[in-house]
Amino acid sequence: MSPIGISRDERSEKITRYIQDRWSAAYRRFCNPSAGSLLTSELTQCPRRLGYKCLMTEKDTPEENAHDFGDSHFAKKKWVSVLASGKELELLEADFELADCNYNLVGRLDAVIRTEDGPSGVLIKIVGSDAYDRVCRDNVPRRDVVEMMTNLWLAEMNHGYLIYEWEDVSGVFTIFHVEKHKGIVASVAEKCRKITSHKLTGTIPERPKPKPFTECNVCEFSRRCWGKNFNSDEQSQQQTTEECLDGQESTQDGGEREQQEESTNES
Numbered sequence: 001m002s003p004i005g006i007s008r009d010e011r012s013e014k015i016t017r018y019i020q021d022r023w024s025a026a027y028r029r030f031c032n033p034s035a036g037s038l039l040t041s042e043l044t045q046c047p048r049r050l051g052y053k054c055l056m057t058e059k060d061t062p063e064e065n066a067h068d069f070g071d072s073h074f075a076k077k078k079w080v081s082v083l084a085s086g087k088e089l090e091l092l093e094a095d096f097e098l099a100d101c102n103y104n105l106v107g108r109l110d111a112v113i114r115t116e117d118g119p120s121g122v123l124i125k126i127v128g129s130d131a132y133d134r135v136c137r138d139n140v141p142r143r144d145v146v147e148m149m150t151n152l153w154l155a156e157m158n159h160g161y162l163i164y165e166w167e168d169v170s171g172v173f174t175i176f177h178v179e180k181h182k183g184i185v186a187s188v189a190e191k192c193r194k195i196t197s198h199k200l201t202g203t204i205p206e207r208p209k210p211k212p213f214t215e216c217n218v219c220e221f222s223r224r225c226w227g228k229n230f231n232s233d234e235q236s237q238q239q240t241t242e243e244c245l246d247g248q249e250s251t252q253d254g255g256e257r258e259q260q261e262e263s264t265n266e267s
Contacts, residue, residue: 038192040107040150044143045215047195047205052221054104054199076110076124079163083111083122090114098154103192104199107151121160123148132166136174150188152180
């Protein structure tokens with residue numbers, strides 16, 4: 001029995017129906033404010049997959065692809081509060097949104113701080129045990145490196161910081177200093193230019209590799225791309241999305257950075 005003064009009555013049911021009717025569209029607008037644009041966090045994905053996304057409208061965007069506004073979102077808010085609490089670092093901006101219409105590209109920095117190098121971008125990643133163990137061994141995901149480099153480029157900054165926090169234990173973290181790499185930025189710009197050109201003509205980029213392509217097993221457009229006879233490899237299906245997209249590649253030395261540039265520019 002509900003407490004006195006509280007009930008699910010005709011009024012609450014009316015509001016419920018109103019929200020339910022509008023939930024999907026409103027949720028997509030909130031989590032995907034840039035439908036049809038390239039996101040810096042997705043630039044290592046297959047060009048064909050990104051091409052499909054660029055041709056989608058707001059109402060076409062799958063709800064499961066929405067950005068995460070769950071626990072990690074609030075954990076990032078905690079980090080912004082920490083960065084703003086000291087005197088040695090000056091918090092200049094939080095949730096700094098970025099965009100470039102020429103490349104149909106949007107991104108976001110969780111914070112901008114003033115350091116000895118001037119304004120520097122901050123990107124915060126809340127990760128599980130396995131991912132945290134990998135980054136602690138300097139095995140930073142390629143996807144995160146490209147995202148950070150691109151965000152620095154859009155923000156016209158040369159320095160940034162990637163913060164990884166272990167999601168299981170608050171306060172356990174590691175930080176990487178990031179310097180903008182001209183080669184990676186150039187390959188990102190070229191990839192975006194090609195995909196945007198396809199968008200303007202209403203076409204989709206060619207598949208960069210023959211089947212089977214690992215990313216196809218986690219791609220939301222795999223059946224549309226390959227047709228109804230698409231069958232993903234059972235073993236590959238067991239891989240997580242993170243493994244498929246990141247490849248668990250290290251970014252320790254210059255040679256590996258060159259591999260990142262090449263993979264970013266696949267077309």
